Amino acid sequence: MLLVVAAFVVAFVLLLYMISPLISPKPLKLNGAHVVVTGGSSGIGKAIAVECYRQGAFITLVARDEVGGRRTEERSSHISVVVCTSVDVSSDYHEVESVLKQAQEKLGPVDMLVNCAGTSLSGKFEDVEVDNFRKLMEVNYLGSVYPTRAVITTMKERRMGRIMFVSSQAGQIGLFGYTAYSPSKFALRGLAESLQMEIKPYNIYVTVAYPPDTDTPGLAEENRTKPLETKLISETSGVCQPDQVAKVIVRDAVQGNFNSSVGPDGYMLAAVTCGMSPVTSITEGLQQIVTMGLFRTIALFYLGSFDSIVRRCMIQREQSKAADKRE
Ligand SMILES: NC(=O)C1=CN([C@@H]2O[C@H](COP(=O)(O)OP(=O)(O)OC[C@H]3O[C@@H](n4cnc5c(N)ncnc54)[C@H](OP(=O)(O)O)[C@@H]3O)[C@@H](O)[C@H]2O)C=CC1
Numbered sequence: 186m187l188l189v190v191a192a193f194v195v196a197f198v199l200l201l202y203m204i205s206p207l208i209s210p211k212p213l214k215l216n217g218a219h220v221v222v223t224g225g226s227s228g229i230g231k232a233i234a235v236e237c238y239r240q241g242a243f244i245t246l247v248a249r250d251e252v253g254g255r256r257t258e259e260r261s262s263h264i265s266v267v268v269c270t271s272v273d274v275s276s277d278y279h280e281v282e283s284v285l286k287q288a289q290e291k292l293g294p295v296d297m298l299v300n301c302a303g304t305s306l307s308g309k310f311e312d313v314e315v316d317n318f319r320k321l322m323e324v325n326y327l328g329s330v331y332p333t334r335a336v337i338t339t340m341k342e343r344r345m346g347r348i349m350f351v352s353s354q355a356g357q358i359g360l361f362g363y364t365a366y367s368p369s370k371f372a373l374r375g376l377a378e379s380l381q382m383e384i385k386p387y388n389i390y391v392t393v394a395y396p397p398d399t400d401t402p403g404l405a406e407e408n409r410t411k412p413l414e415t416k417l418i419s420e421t422s423g424v425c426q427p428d429q430v431a432k433v434i435v436r437d438a439v440q441g442n443f444n445s446s447v448g449p450d451g452y453m454l455a456a457v458t459c460g461m462s463p464v465t466s467i468t469e470g471l472q473q474i475v476t477m478g479l480f481r482t483i484a485l486f487y488l489g490s491f492d493s494i495v496r497r498c499m500i501q502r503e504q505s506k507a508a509d510k511r512e
C-alpha cells in the first residue's frame with residue numbers, strides 16, 4: 186500500500202516537473218507600453234514598430250542613419266509618441282546604454298525591446314572578405330547583446346518585460362552562401378536560451394523570431410551578391426511581406442512565446458530544430474513530441490534537393506568555364 190502511494194507521489198511530482206515549463210505567461214498589454222525597436226527605420230523593424238504603434242505603444246526607433254530616423258519622426262510627430270535615436274548598436278556599449286537611458290527618460294522604462302538591427306551578406310565562403318565575418322558577428326550578435334544588456338536591470342527590478350531577437354530561418358539551418366551570416370543568427374539562439382533561463386523567474390520573456398526571406402531594402406541589397414545556389418534554395422520558402430512577418434512576431438512577443446516563425450516551412454523548421462529550447466504552451470510541447478519524426482523525414486527530402494541544387498550548379502559552372510576556355 187505504502188509503495189503504491191509513494192509511486193503515485195513520485196509520478197505526480199515528475200508530471201509537475203514536466204508540465205511546469207509548459208505554462209503560458211500572461212500576455213503583455215501593448216497599449217501605453219514603451220517599445221524600443223532597433224533597426225526600426227527600415228524593413229522588418231519598421232513594420233514591427235508600425236504594428237506596435239497601431240496597438241497603442243510608445244515607440245523608440247533606433248538606427249544609425251539620422252536622416253532616415255528624422256524622416257520617420259516627422260511623419261508621426263503630431264502624436265509625439267515616437268522618438269528616434271541615432272546610434273550604432275554594435276560599436277560602443279556605453280553609447281548604446283546612454284541612448285537608451287535618454288529614451289527611458291522620455292517615454293518611461295522599456296516594456297519591450299525588439300532587437301531587429303542587422304545586416305546580411307551572401308557569398309561563397311572563399312569569396313567573403315575576411316573582415317565581414319567579424320562585421321556580421323558585431324552587428325547581428327553584439328548589436329543585440331548591447332541593447333539587451335542596457336535594459337535588463339530595470340526590467341528585472343520591475344519584474345516584467347519582453348526581449349525579442351530577430352534571427353532568421355538561416356539561424357535554424359546552415360545554407361550555401363551563408364557562412365558569414367548564419368553563425369551570427371545561430372548565436373542569437375544561444376544567447377536567448379541562456380538568458381531566458383536566467384530571467385524567467387523575473388517574469389521577463391524572450392522571443393526568437395526566424396523569418397524567411399522578406400521583401401525589404403536589406404533583402405534587395407543582399408540579392409545583389411547572392412550566389413545562384415542560395416537563390417534556388419531560398420525559393421523553397423518563398424518571400425514574405427514585412428507587415429505580415431511583423432504581425433506574427435508582435436503577436437508571439439506579446440504572448441511571450443519563445444519561438445516565433447512564419448508559414449508552413451517555418452512551422453516545420455521550428456519543430457524539427459526545437460532541441461532543448463523552452464516551450465511556452467502545452468499545445469506547442471505536444472505538437473513537437475508528435476511531429477518531430479515526421480518532420481525530420483520531410484527534412485531529409487529537402488536536404489537531398491538542396492544537395493542536388495548545389496551539385497547541378499557546380500557542374501553547370503564547370504561546363505561554362507570549359508566552354509569559355511575553348512573559345
Ligand atoms: N529581409 C529578410 O529577408 C530577412 C531579414 N532578417 C533579419 O531581420 C532584420 C531586419 O532585416 P531587414 O528589414 O531586411 O533589413 P534592412 O536592411 O531593411 O533594415 C535594417 C535596419 O537596421 C538598421 N541597422 C543596421 N545596422 C545597424 C547598426 N549597426 N546600428 C543600428 N542600426 C542598424 C538599419 O538602419 P541604419 O542603416 O540607418 O543603421 C535599418 O533600420 C535583420 O536582422 C535581418 O538579418 C531575418 C530573416 C529574413
Ligand SMILES: CCCCCCCCCCCCCCCC(=O)[C@@H](N)CO
Nearest residue numbers: 305353354355397398419422450453484
Ligand atoms: C521540415 C523541414 C523544412 C525545411 C524548410 C527549409 C526551407 C529553407 C529556406 C531557407 C531560407 C533562408 C532565408 C534566409 C533569410 C535571411 O535571413 C536573409 N534573406 C536576410 O536578408
